[in-house]
Amino acid sequence: MTTTRSAPQSTRSTPRHRGRGAPSTSGGGTAFAGTGTLVRFMLRRDRIKLPAWVCGLGLFVVYIGAALPQIAPTEDDLAAASPMLSQPIGRMFSGPAYGMTPPTYESFFAGGYTLYLYLLAALMNILLITRHTRLEEQSGRAELVRANVTGRHSRLTAALVVAGITNLAATVVVAGLALTNDFSPTGSLLVGAGVGLTGMAFAGVSAITAQLSEYSRSASGLAGIVLGVAFGVRALGDMAEQGGSTLSWFSPLAWPGQTAPYVLDRWWPLLLPVALAVVTIAVAFALQDRRDLGAGLLAARPGRAEATPSLGTVWGLAARLQRGPVLAWGFGILVLGVVDGLFTQVMLDSAGEMPEALRQVFGAEQLADGYMSFLAVFGGYLTAAFIVYAVQSLKSEEDSGRAEAVLATPTARVTWGLSHVVATGVGAVLIMLVTGLAVGAAASGVTGTGSIFGDAFLAHLNVLPAVLVTLGVCTLAYGCAPRLLAPVGWALVAVMFFVGNFAALLDVPDWIFRLSPLDYPAQVPVEDIAWRPLLWLALVALAGVVLGLVGLRRRQISARS
Amino acid sequence: MNSTSSPVIETSDLVKTFGSTRALDGLDLSVAQGEVHGFLGPNGAGKSTTIRVLLGLLRADEGAARLFGADPWDDAVSLHHRLAYVPGDVELWPNLTGGEAIDLFARLRGTLDTKRRSELCDRFDLDPTKKARTYSKGNRQKVALIAALASPVDLLLLDEPTAGLDPLMELVFQECIREAQQAGATVLLSSHILAQVEVLADRISIVRSGRVVETGSLDDLRHMTRTTIVARTDRPAEGMQSLTGVHDITSGDGEVRLEVDGEHVGPVITRLAEHGIQSITAHPPTLEQLLVSHYGHEPEPEEVAR
Ligand SMILES: Nc1ncnc2c1ncn2[C@@H]1O[C@H](COP(=O)(O)OP(=O)(O)OP(=O)(O)O)[C@@H](O)[C@H]1O
Ligand SMILES: [Mg+2]
Numbered sequence: 028m029t030t031t032r033s034a035p036q037s038t039r040s041t042p043r044h045r046g047r048g049a050p051s052t053s054g055g056g057t058a059f060a061g062t063g064t065l066v067r068f069m070l071r072r073d074r075i076k077l078p079a080w081v082c083g084l085g086l087f088v089v090y091i092g093a094a095l096p097q098i099a100p101t102e103d104d105l106a107a108a109s110p111m112l113s114q115p116i117g118r119m120f121s122g123p124a125y126g127m128t129p130p131t132y133e134s135f136f137a138g139g140y141t142l143y144l145y146l147l148a149a150l151m152n153i154l155l156i157t158r159h160t161r162l163e164e165q166s167g168r169a170e171l172v173r174a175n176v177t178g179r180h181s182r183l184t185a186a187l188v189v190a191g192i193t194n195l196a197a198t199v200v201v202a203g204l205a206l207t208n209d210f211s212p213t214g215s216l217l218v219g220a221g222v223g224l225t226g227m228a229f230a231g232v233s234a235i236t237a238q239l240s241e242y243s244r245s246a247s248g249l250a251g252i253v254l255g256v257a258f259g260v261r262a263l264g265d266m267a268e269q270g271g272s273t274l275s276w277f278s279p280l281a282w283p284g285q286t287a288p289y290v291l292d293r294w295w296p297l298l299l300p301v302a303l304a305v306v307t308i309a310v311a312f313a314l315q316d317r318r319d320l321g322a323g324l325l326a327a328r329p330g331r332a333e334a335t336p337s338l339g340t341v342w343g344l345a346a347r348l349q350r351g352p353v354l355a356w357g358f359g360i361l362v363l364g365v366v367d368g369l370f371t372q373v374m375l376d377s378a379g380e381m382p383e384a385l386r387q388v389f390g391a392e393q394l395a396d397g398y399m400s401f402l403a404v405f406g407g408y409l410t411a412a413f414i415v416y417a418v419q420s421l422k423s424e425e426d427s428g429r430a431e432a433v434l435a436t437p438t439a440r441v442t443w444g445l446s447h448v449v450a451t452g453v454g455a456v457l458i459m460l461v462t463g464l465a466v467g468a469a470a471s472g473v474t475g476t477g478s479i480f481g482d483a484f485l486a487h488l489n490v491l492p493a494v495l496v497t498l499g500v501c502t503l504a505y506g507c508a509p510r511l512l513a514p515v516g517w518a519l520v521a522v523m524f525f526v527g528n529f530a531a532l533l534d535v536p537d538w539i540f541r542l543s544p545l546d547y548p549a550q551v552p553v554e555d556i557a558w559r560p561l562l563w564l565a566l567v568a569l570a571g572v573v574l575g576l577v578g579l580r581r582r583q584i585s586a587r588s
Numbered sequence: 589m590n591s592t593s594s595p596v597i598e599t600s601d602l603v604k605t606f607g608s609t610r611a612l613d614g615l616d617l618s619v620a621q622g623e624v625h626g627f628l629g630p631n632g633a634g635k636s637t638t639i640r641v642l643l644g645l646l647r648a649d650e651g652a653a654r655l656f657g658a659d660p661w662d663d664a665v666s667l668h669h670r671l672a673y674v675p676g677d678v679e680l681w682p683n684l685t686g687g688e689a690i691d692l693f694a695r696l697r698g699t700l701d702t703k704r705r706s707e708l709c710d711r712f713d714l715d716p717t718k719k720a721r722t723y724s725k726g727n728r729q730k731v732a733l734i735a736a737l738a739s740p741v742d743l744l745l746l747d748e749p750t751a752g753l754d755p756l757m758e759l760v761f762q763e764c765i766r767e768a769q770q771a772g773a774t775v776l777l778s779s780h781i782l783a784q785v786e787v788l789a790d791r792i793s794i795v796r797s798g799r800v801v802e803t804g805s806l807d808d809l810r811h812m813t814r815t816t817i818v819a820r821t822d823r824p825a826e827g828m829q830s831l832t833g834v835h836d837i838t839s840g841d842g843e844v845r846l847e848v849d850g851e852h853v854g855p856v857i858t859r860l861a862e863h864g865i866q867s868i869t870a871h872p873p874t875l876e877q878l879l880v881s882h883y884g885h886e887p888e889p890e891e892v893a894r
Contacts, residue, residue, distance in 0.1 A: 329718055329719070330687075330719055331688060334687065348681065429680070431675060435643050583646045585645070
């Protein structure tokens with residue numbers, strides 16, 4: 028673009044103008060040619076997905092609006108429930124807890140639940156951007172499109188425009204539906220704008236991660252790590268102080284909450300996500316200028332000419348393929364666990380803010396126990412998410428045709444499936460064990476209480492069978508109905524997450540609790556270990572794996588079905 | 589172990605449907621021990637589907653398939669000890685090198701003959717230290733070929749194995765297949781690359797819309813097609829159309845171009861000689877013509893004959 032001034036003119040005169048193509052080149056340089064067409068094409072491809080996401084966000088608002096008066100028929104009842112949000116562990120998972128003295132329905136909505144709207148909006152944008160940029164490049168479809176009259180930046184621009192349209196729709200829907208709950212206009216608009224702008228900021232973040240890696244899974248994984256870290260930093264920052272501490276301000280997920288909707292109603296914190304979006308998008312375009320289509324920014328090095336003996340079996344292959352994900356996820360989960368563990372003392376200190384009634388229920392030691400049991404559940408659903416991710420590699424092996432090549436050797440289908448299931452299971456166990464040890468070490472180090480070490484480790488061991496139920500469910504889905512693997516697996520993780528953090532704050536029916544495997548084990552170390560539920564969970568996990576492998580043996584392996 | 593008379597591959601009335609698509613529609617295929625069998629057909633004819641059924645990856649809806657006399661679905665694992673497969677679209681693990689992938693496949697199949705492996709890498713001019721994601725299409729194909737050829741097997745199932753290879757590599761491939769055949773292997777070679785099949789195949793089956801429409805040796809099939817003759821003569825060659833078996837005559841500039849049925853070539857040459865031949869070229873029937881006569885919209889020879 029910088030080298031010649033005349034180039035755009037000459038190229039513009041050569042293609043035959045067909046009327047409809049013309050507006051897309053009007054944006055200036057040829058690097059953006061065809062953006063309009065791509066936007067329409069992406070919107071068409073996502074005509075179900077994106078409206079479903081936006082409707083999901085809207086339903087969430089409607090549900091909370093309807094559920095709150097059910098849990099707490101008067102605002103006095105609400106005040107009695109508010110310590111759940113305002114005590115430190117509550118703040119970790121719901122936000123800075125503005126407007127809790129005394130709470131109103133709208134401030135309870137903002138303080139307790141909107142964080143998850145922001146989180147979902149970020150997730151929606153990560154998936155959207157990666158799907159339309161890196162996944163297309165990885166599959167080679169982008170090459171086909173680029174060979175037509177589209178520019179270097181058209182695809183990313185179009186994806187960001189689609190993200191912008193979706194985020195705008197989300198803003199309008201969320202704000203509008205909050206208004207129908209009889210919440211006040213300014214606060215509702217702030218919540219809506221928070222959703223849209225947080226979404227846009229994460230669209231920018233994933234625009235960068237899409238430049239870094241050649242694989243869409245690592246691109247979305249990297250953006251997911253950023254989101255996870257943002258959640259963790261905000262959790263610790265908000266836990267340290269009501270209204271958030273300095274640490275909170277380092278997390279993009281804390282910014283929309285700092286507008287304090289319905290309480291302080293301030294707009295200026297939203298400048299931060301705007302700035303983040305602008306900067307990240309600018310960086311993404313700059314990075315894109317420096318790389319070739321289909322390439323990442325990290326150059327490939329040559330490797331071994333011969334396989335090590337360990338790579339001689341399907342087991343070795345599965346271990347090799349799962350090694351990367353285990354290390355990456357394990358590292359992330361470990362870091363989050365250690366940081367949370369290091370905050371144990373802060374949490375205990377800030378327990379002073381807790382209402383007298385709650386403190387009597389817990390007592391200082393009990394509070395530490397409750398926190399350890401909580402961290403085990405936290406590590407549990409993150410590890411469950413790893414399992415869903417890892418089992419999906421079976422499906423991508425099959426879809427890419429690599430499974431076909433392996434199964435054309437004397438390798439039984441069951442052995443092949445089992446090798447990946449075992450590699451995933453071993454990875455999950457290792458992640459939980461190491462995290463348990465590290466959380467225990469961190470917590471006992473900062474509190475100076477040796478017994479916390481054992482408690483934390485035991486708490487992590489205790490949830491392990493429940494975590495492995497995810498592996499059973501995913502294997503079953505993959506073996507019998509591979510298309511259902513992703514939806515069923517992620518839905519299970521979502522339920523575990525929802526029940527673990529969140530269901531107690533809402534008056535959800537018992538059966539929803541029962542959907543989460545993590546709800547069955549005893550709350551070690553608050554309660555004593557209970558063996559019976561653990562045995563059952565292990566059996567369910569095993570049954571899922573066995574049935575899934577039976578299903579795999581009976582069904583056909585079809586590449587690209 | 590296996591009596592030489594019974595075919596290595598035998599399918600009868602194989603039917604495979606995907607929803608409403610009938611990918612295989614009563615496919616009968618028979619490949620004898622030790623032969624290189626060309627498996628020809630246009631896109632979507634059902635070649636890859638047949639091979640996947642033979643590998644036990646897909647289950648046929650109707651009909652029977654036997655590989656070495658055993659059922660490819662039930663006995664997949666034991667059968668796979670005796671065969672190697674090269675897919676049409678080679679996908680490798682992006683973060684494994686080509687060398688690692690070759691070794692992995694060889695070890696999964698049995699033992700790894702490192703000498704043979706490095707010899708093949710040399711012959712195919714493949715750098716095994718590169719990560720698979722950095723290979724070109726042809727190089728990915730070479731990895732799959734080397735992996736298949738590195739271990740001694742009784743049957744090679746090759747699905748368009750040279751689609752991405754350059755002509756030099758194609759020659760190496762042909763050498764390797766001949767060696768494999770000499771070593772006693774049976775080869776099923778699917779392709780639309782007609783020249784390749786022509787060079788290698790002892791027998792061919794032509795498949796269209798899920799059925800084998802023609803099968804036989806190249807010579808058998810040639811009887812059904814015509815030789816193309818282009819001749820430059822001193823005097824304009826007239827009256828050629830009165831000869832039996834001559835079709836599609838075009839002439840001009842002292843040159844005549846015609847097609848003649850395989851068994852009527854002699855009289856045509858005699859007649860041309862009467863006009864004083866300056867130069868003559870005769871193309872044997874290519875497999876293109878075979879394919880066109882089966883898949884194209886060309887009229888049948890009988891219809892043109894008057
Ligand atoms: N997994 C599948 N699901 C649905 N339809 C399929 C599937 N696999 C193959 N088909 C269909 O079956 C038919 C035969 O396909 P096949 O891949 O066997 O053709 P082919 O002869 O190998 O073609 P090509 O020369 O293009 O490779 C095609 O119409 C194809 O669309
Ligand atoms: Mg094919």
